[in-house]
Amino acid sequence: MIQAINIKKVYTVGKVEIAALKGISLEIKEGEFVSITGSSGSGKSTLMHILGCLDRPTSGKLFLDDKEVGKLKGNALAEIRNKKIGFVFQQFNLLSRSTAFRNVELPLVYAGVNRRERAERARIALEKVEMAHRLYHRPSELSGGEGQRIAIARALVTKPSLILADEPTGNLDSKTGEGILELFQKLHLQGHTLIVITHERYVSEYAERIIHLKDGLIEQDERRN
Amino acid sequence: MKFTETFRSALDGLNANRTRAFLSMLGIIIGIAAVIIIISVTQGSQRSISERIEALGTNLINVSPGIRGGFAGMRARALADLFTLEDGEEILKKASAVKRVVPVINRRLLLQYKDKNAEIVVNGITPDYQEVLNFWVEEGRFIDYRDLKSFRTVIVLGEGVANDLFGDEDPLGQSIVVNGPLSRYKFRVIGVMQSKGRVMFFNFDDQAFIPISTAQKRLFHTKYVQNFSIQAESKETTDEAIEEIDAILYQKFQDDTKYSISSQEQLLSTMSSVMQTFAIMLVGIAGISLLVGGIGIMNIMLVSVTERTREIGIRMAVGAKRVDILLQFLWESVLLCLIGGAVGVSLGWIGSKIIAFIGSRVLPDMGALPTVISPEAILLALGFATAVGLFFGIYPANKASKLDPVEALRYG
Ligand SMILES: Nc1ncnc2c1ncn2[C@@H]1O[C@H](COP(=O)(O)OP(=O)(O)OP(=O)(O)O)[C@@H](O)[C@H]1O
């Protein structure tokens, strides 16, 4: 479902060129639970932004559901993010002034789904992350683990092909983090495709495949069972 | 995304920082309130002036001595010995478009009744005055031709004067003393006029009427009259009548600066154009305040965009298109201006009522200063506010929509 061919990303800061990704080729199949690891600065987040269509590669080809998306721009990318991708961030990235419910329904708002259906689907997504009892709380009234569950519900609500998580447990204590990872495990068993970025060993243990990055290249691609 | 949803996001944005939203609206509120007050006061006075002047009849023509130069020009004009009764008769006879001619002498005189007195304008006139000025007696009778012929000392009081001198008493048949410049006479009250109110600074109810013959012979000892109030045959023939009168007077005086002829309609249009110029000037000044208010809104919106960079990033990550972000922020600034405009309209409305009230207290002689809030004025004000919101909102909104999603998410 994802096929990346020789993806490169070069940042230009002033006159200095920084090659964040130096040629990444990989294929991820539907329903896979992949963990991307690597030390700080190895290009994990950069890769995730490109796979998630938030950013465009400097060169290389990227296919999502057999459609070339590497060259798409603005509105087309926004539509792919909206329909096919769900993001989970380290800092949760919830709208701080909106309720949990509003946060979860937001992607559906941009998808043009009507109010009734939004409410229904947001409720189902919140149930999946066991947060149906916190509908009208704002992020500041939730614990870190609860906040991240809301963020996961938001990622799930559009029934995306792919869920991308960048250090989802980075801001949580290990016990809460494990709860989140068990939730990912559950989603994986339900058939979702997941990519979780982490530099913590125990996090990658949950995945069935670990891709290790080093200096913008894939150093190791290991399948487990 | 649907229109209502961008609108809702914008409302959420404003709601989150109400104090700031209010403060940034202040400029718009003040500007719009000023526009509303100015428009309501000028429209109101314009309307009342033209209503009242029209009530005097639009086919009314005034003939008076020409304006003299100098500081006391107006007074010199009133005292000029120029026209005689015969001039009036000649105009009536020769000018075919003229229906009636009323010669007038008027002076400010002191009237006394028992211990009460009033200093008012006393008009020497002929019986046609009622028709020409469309100003009628209400009680008793008006001056008639027998009064004129016999130089009778009879007087018809304006409604205001009658009230001042007699209060609840019945003025008809009573005697009052009129103090002329040289002598005092007892006059018998034979009528009281209907109430006509004010036109500009002149109160129609604070005057009195006596036969012009009596005024000339007994009070002022003159054979001259001050001016003529002339009624044209119809509204359409007014211009024709003016030309005829001009021809007659020019033949007599051989100098067209000695006299002046003006129709009520000319007066009306001069006055309304003066008012309009005045209003446009004031609205221009208020417009500057709107401009300043708009810049304030732009400033706040720019701050808001920066502050909410991460929010913008989040929205983009979940699928907001650039146009969605653009509309959200544009809506915010338009809403700010519209709410500010609505508050401004209400404040302006209250303000114009207060001005009307204070005006009637401070300047009782002007009568109630009328104010009119027309739907057009409100629409104009709100339209203007929207335009300000769009104009000054487009730059910040565009800036927000151009943010790079990855960088926006990393912000702060
Ligand atoms: N916007 C940018 N401009 C310039 N250089 C950038 C930019 N974003 C990332 N980089 C550089 O690209 C490289 C990879 O960064 P990236 O954020 O992908 O690392 P990472 O593996 O996610 O690290 P971490 O574990 O610390 O999050 C780094 O050297 C970084 O400095």
Ligand SMILES: [Mg+2]
């Ligand atoms: Mg990173």
